[in-house]
Amino acid sequence: MEIKITLNGKLLTREIEADMLLIDFVRSEGCYSVKRGCETSNCGLCTVLMDGTPVLSCSVLAARANGHKIDTLEGLTAEAEEFVGFIADQGAEQCGFCNPGFVMNTIALLRENPDPTDEEIKKFLVGNLCRCSGYEGQLRGIRAFLEYRRGGNHE
Amino acid sequence: MITFKNYVRAESLEEAYELNQKKNNVIVGGMMWLKMMDKNFGTAIDLSGLGLDTIEEDDEYFRIGAMVTLRQLELHEAFNAYTKCAAKHSVEHIVGVQFRNTATVGGSIYGRFGFSDVLTLFLALRAKVELVGAGIVDLAEFTEMSRKDRDVLVRILVPKDTESVVYLSQRNISTDFPVLAVAVAKTPEGCCYSVGARPHYAKIVTSKEPMSAEEVVNAFSFGSNTRASREYRKKVCEVLVKRAGEML
Numbered sequence: 001m002e003i004k005i006t007l008n009g010k011l012l013t014r015e016i017e018a019d020m021l022l023i024d025f026v027r028s029e030g031c032y033s034v035k036r037g038c039e040t041s042n043c044g045l046c047t048v049l050m051d052g053t054p055v056l057s058c059s060v061l062a063a064r065a066n067g068h069k070i071d072t073l074e075g076l077t078a079e080a081e082e083f084v085g086f087i088a089d090q091g092a093e094q095c096g097f098c099n100p101g102f103v104m105n106t107i108a109l110l111r112e113n114p115d116p117t118d119e120e121i122k123k124f125l126v127g128n129l130c131r132c133s134g135y136e137g138q139l140r141g142i143r144a145f146l147e148y149r150r151g152g153n154h155e
Numbered sequence: 156m157i158t159f160k161n162y163v164r165a166e167s168l169e170e171a172y173e174l175n176q177k178k179n180n181v182i183v184g185g186m187m188w189l190k191m192m193d194k195n196f197g198t199a200i201d202l203s204g205l206g207l208d209t210i211e212e213d214d215e216y217f218r219i220g221a222m223v224t225l226r227q228l229e230l231h232e233a234f235n236a237y238t239k240c241a242a243k244h245s246v247e248h249i250v251g252v253q254f255r256n257t258a259t260v261g262g263s264i265y266g267r268f269g270f271s272d273v274l275t276l277f278l279a280l281r282a283k284v285e286l287v288g289a290g291i292v293d294l295a296e297f298t299e300m301s302r303k304d305r306d307v308l309v310r311i312l313v314p315k316d317t318e319s320v321v322y323l324s325q326r327n328i329s330t331d332f333p334v335l336a337v338a339v340a341k342t343p344e345g346c347c348y349s350v351g352a353r354p355h356y357a358k359i360v361t362s363k364e365p366m367s368a369e370e371v372v373n374a375f376s377f378g379s380n381t382r383a384s385r386e387y388r389k390k391v392c393e394v395l396v397k398r399a400g401e402m403l
Contacts, residue, residue, distance in 0.1 A: 001161075001162060018159045018160060018161050018162035018199065019157070019158050019159040019160075019162070019199070040191065041187045041190070041191075041250065041254055041257075042250060042251075042254075044251055044253055047253050053256050054252060054253045054256060055253050055256050055257045056253045056254060056257060058190075059185070059186050059187050059190055059254075059257055060186070060257060061162065061183065061186065061199065061201075063162040063164075063199075063201070064164075064183075064201055064203060066164075105251075105252065105253060108252070123247070123252075124252050125251075125252075126251050126252075126329065126330055127250050127251010127252055127253055127254055127330065128251065
């Protein structure tokens with residue numbers, strides 16, 4: 001079947017199988033930031049934005065995304081660059097496999113709630129699993145970014 | 156893993172119903188649970204083009220479309236004002252924001268899953284389901300109907316005469332399935348006690364006068380699974396019902 005998807009701002013028309021998953025579609029278009037971590041809709045590594053809303057691309061049919069706008073990290077590097085350095089400064093991540101999904105969901109969080117509390121950050125990002133860390137470094141990194149944006153110091 | 160030969164974004168409820176009469180076809184809600192199956196389907200029927208992704212309100216009911224996501228339920232101001240945030244409390248521990256942006260209320264209710272927080276809440280709210288096929292049916296009755304019917308769930312209707320409702324659940328770890336879920340509502344018919352994740356699907360008991368936590372526990376059956384034993388669930392149920400009663 002034929003689908004039209006606006007992937008990272010570019011309108012694509014493609015012939016796909018009816019049961020193709022969105023994760024496999026975006027990866028077939030070279031968006032390798034989108035990772036398959038769990039296969040059980042649990043880990044958040046495959047997070048993409050569908051019309052601006054973060055969803056698990058492993059659980060969405062590419063056919064359902066027909067006519068919609070999909071953004072992956074490849075298309076949002078400028079927005080991500082604003083804060084990823086703060087997370088890196090905390091040495092938060094070790095292997096980095098969970099990073100793209102985590103960054104995508106953080107972008108969604110900051111668009112919806114530009115100045116979240118710790119509790120709001122945790123609640124929004126709880127569906128992004130990281131097996132190396134205890135999440136404290138990521139939380140410190142986001143906190144440092146928010147502090148910097150409010151005009152405070154960047155430690 | 157599941158496979159489909161065809162995908163159809165239904166253009167009418169009649170088309171969806173028609174397609175769904177074939178046993179090898181399936182309606183795709185959020186696909187969160189469906190994709191965990193190991194099955195080859197003929198046609199995937201998608202209801203996402205039918206405008207069923209809204210929560211509407213009139214004098215009598217909140218009308219919740221089958222394709223409304225759990226996240227919409229969590230954030231809907233009027234519905235959360237009415238349920239005193241019980242709607243939010245019933246879904247906020249389910250996996251994560253991205254999951255809840257995709258999982259649908261219709262999928263949760265239609266599946267009548269044992270672990271369902273959503274079913275537990277909606278039973279206490281004395282909801283009805285609107286089906287293409289059987290028409291409007293009480294949710295309590297729907298939970299007892301055959302899982303093999305080929306009807307299409309269109310909306311969930313929540314009557315607006317509940318005075319107060321509280322939702323509480325116990326989880327072994329945040330974002331996991333509940334070990335036990337309790338919703339208690341004060342209604343014109345009396346107190347409604349809905350208990351889910353026993354680990355069987357939620358059921359409801361209604362009483363003119365408030366029941367003691369012990370009486371509520373005795374009104375339900377409990378079982379054991381990998382998450383908790385029958386005895387533990389009974390204890391948790393007693394505590395949650397007592398707390399909910401105090402919060403009502």
